[in-house]
Amino acid sequence: MAGLAAAAVAVGLGELVAVWTGPRSAPLIAVGGVVVDAVPEPVKAFAISLFGVYDKIALLIGTALLLAVFAALVGLAARRDFRWGVAGIALFGLVGAAAAVTRPNAGPAAVLPSLLGAAAAVAVLRLLLRAATAAEGAGEAPVIEDPKALEAGRRRFLRLSVAGFGAAAVVGFLGRTLAARQGVQQARGEIKLPAPASPAPPLPGTVDPPVNGLSEFVTPNDTFYRIDTALVVPQVDPATWQLRIHGRVARPLTLTYEQLLARPMIERYVTLACVSNEVGGDLIGNARWLGVPLKDLLDEAGPLDGADQVVSRSADGWTCGTPTAALRDGRDAMLAVAMNGEPLPVEHGFPVRMVVPGLYGYVSATKWVTELELSSFADFDAYWVRRGWAAQGPIKTESRIDTPRDGGTVDAGTVVVAGVAWAQHRGVTAVEVRVDDGPWQPADPAGTVSPDTWRQWTFRWDATPGPHTLAVRAADSTGQVQPETRLDPFPDGATGWHTISVQVR
Numbered sequence: 001m002a003g004l005a006a007a008a009v010a011v012g013l014g015e016l017v018a019v020w021t022g023p024r025s026a027p028l029i030a031v032g033g034v035v036v037d038a039v040p041e042p043v044k045a046f047a048i049s050l051f052g053v054y055d056k057i058a059l060l061i062g063t064a065l066l067l068a069v070f071a072a073l074v075g076l077a078a079r080r081d082f083r084w085g086v087a088g089i090a091l092f093g094l095v096g097a098a099a100a101v102t103r104p105n106a107g108p109a110a111v112l113p114s115l116l117g118a119a120a121a122v123a124v125l126r127l128l129l130r131a132a133t134a135a136e137g138a139g140e141a142p143v144i145e146d147p148k149a150l151e152a153g154r155r156r157f158l159r160l161s162v163a164g165f166g167a168a169a170v171v172g173f174l175g176r177t178l179a180a181r182q183g184v185q186q187a188r189g190e191i192k193l194p195a196p197a198s199p200a201p202p203l204p205g206t207v208d209p210p211v212n213g214l215s216e217f218v219t220p221n222d223t224f225y226r227i228d229t230a231l232v233v234p235q236v237d238p239a240t241w242q243l244r245i246h247g248r249v250a251r252p253l254t255l256t257y258e259q260l261l262a263r264p265m266i267e268r269y270v271t272l273a274c275v276s277n278e279v280g281g282d283l284i285g286n287a288r289w290l291g292v293p294l295k296d297l298l299d300e301a302g303p304l305d306g307a308d309q310v311v312s313r314s315a316d317g318w319t320c321g322t323p324t325a326a327l328r329d330g331r332d333a334m335l336a337v338a339m340n341g342e343p344l345p346v347e348h349g350f351p352v353r354m355v356v357p358g359l360y361g362y363v364s365a366t367k368w369v370t371e372l373e374l375s376s377f378a379d380f381d382a383y384w385v386r387r388g389w390a391a392q393g394p395i396k397t398e399s400r401i402d403t404p405r406d407g408g409t410v411d412a413g414t415v416v417v418a419g420v421a422w423a424q425h426r427g428v429t430a431v432e433v434r435v436d437d438g439p440w441q442p443a444d445p446a447g448t449v450s451p452d453t454w455r456q457w458t459f460r461w462d463a464t465p466g467p468h469t470l471a472v473r474a475a476d477s478t479g480q481v482q483p484e485t486r487l488d489p490f491p492d493g494a495t496g497w498h499t500i501s502v503q504v505r
């Protein structure tokens, strides 16, 4: 109990100190961040398949549980000899401090939350163990024979322990509250978005076939998938935000948020997709983005010969490598400031992120972006490339059945099968559906506004009673038909036909 209370105080105080030293220096977040960066691919894939988008919460709970076990052991050892307690806590404090100070962009002050937390933990452990010794009459203290005094001692120990947990909760909560006040929601609310110089095309009604269970053409911000390595969402103040374009360029330049907003903006529908998306998965969404064309900015900076990779960095030190050619070949690659008519949601990269049609997010879609360094593929491997993912990440042609649901039951007769297909920047030209072992039959691709978005599709199926399988495949404007071969997402995106089973009654 004494060990647990001491650890709780350390973590709580760490949260409070991290208000000044930065949220990523808090002990649990710092250690969790090191784990995120270090776990091998199979473990990560397993964790994501088990916990999905709750993988980060699961990691933090796991880290806290391990800490709790260790803290209880330290408490037990300290009862024998207090020096064990000091050593155990010091070890943990040092692990936290080392994790915090080695996080990207961390200053020396990042060690403080863990070290001050550890110091407080030693004091709490000392206090509680004294109380426990007095209560038990163990060790050097005289044995208390009086049962009443023994009971009073126990109560005192319990009271002190509860006070310890309470104090931990209060300082931890205070830290979290103060940190939230440093957040950027208010600044985000005050932003006036400029009108686009080149607006998005109006959406024809035909982009959204009226079928229950079919994904909407435009994904609302609050249900848009979120994938990143950030255990705490970076809070980047637009008032101090700057983008540096440097490296292998003739004319390095720096832009403020105000300068960015003053430039002519384009507005486009672009479908983002994650390379980790399984066949049939939902790590994909389509939004209307407002931003400054990256081509113009790069032309101003003047990339030098051989600068074939643009390395972008985020406020929290994540890195991404994008082919320079993809940013200058005329596609609508942009530094986006708005998503579906609102300033970017904080978890989707506020104040500025990259959006590049046709490339998976890990090689193109840097959120909270602060830096573009012109480099080369030979010179630099970005975050996921270092972990074995492909350096080049063009999005593969894929398709998905949204309705009926896999494993569902439908009534015999005409069933509208519907879903989405995508081949960003090439464009989906045809979709086909196969029932059981029958022939491939053409589905109806819905309306579209650009090759950079997904395309909904429908297929009228004359369903007969019994069990059936349905498969879908798409073709893109290059004439390529989506291959049957099932490949896992690692290392450059999944392939294979989405196939579902339905029962017709």
Ligand SMILES: Nc1nc2c(c(=O)[nH]1)N[C@H]1C(S)=C(S)[C@@H](COP(=O)(O)O)O[C@H]1N2
Binding pocket: 224, 225, 226, 227, 228, 229, 230, 272, 273, 274, 275, 314, 315, 318, 347, 348, 349, 360, 361, 362, 365, 366, 367, 368
């Ligand atoms: N700063 C930062 N940007 C990032 C990432 C990240 O981990 N950190 N993940 C990328 C990946 S893998 C994807 S798929 C997209 C997802 O963007 P979204 O969360 O807005 O859907 O963001 C990209 N941008």
Ligand SMILES: [Mo]
Binding pocket: 227, 273, 274, 275, 276, 360, 361, 362
């Ligand atoms: Mo991703």
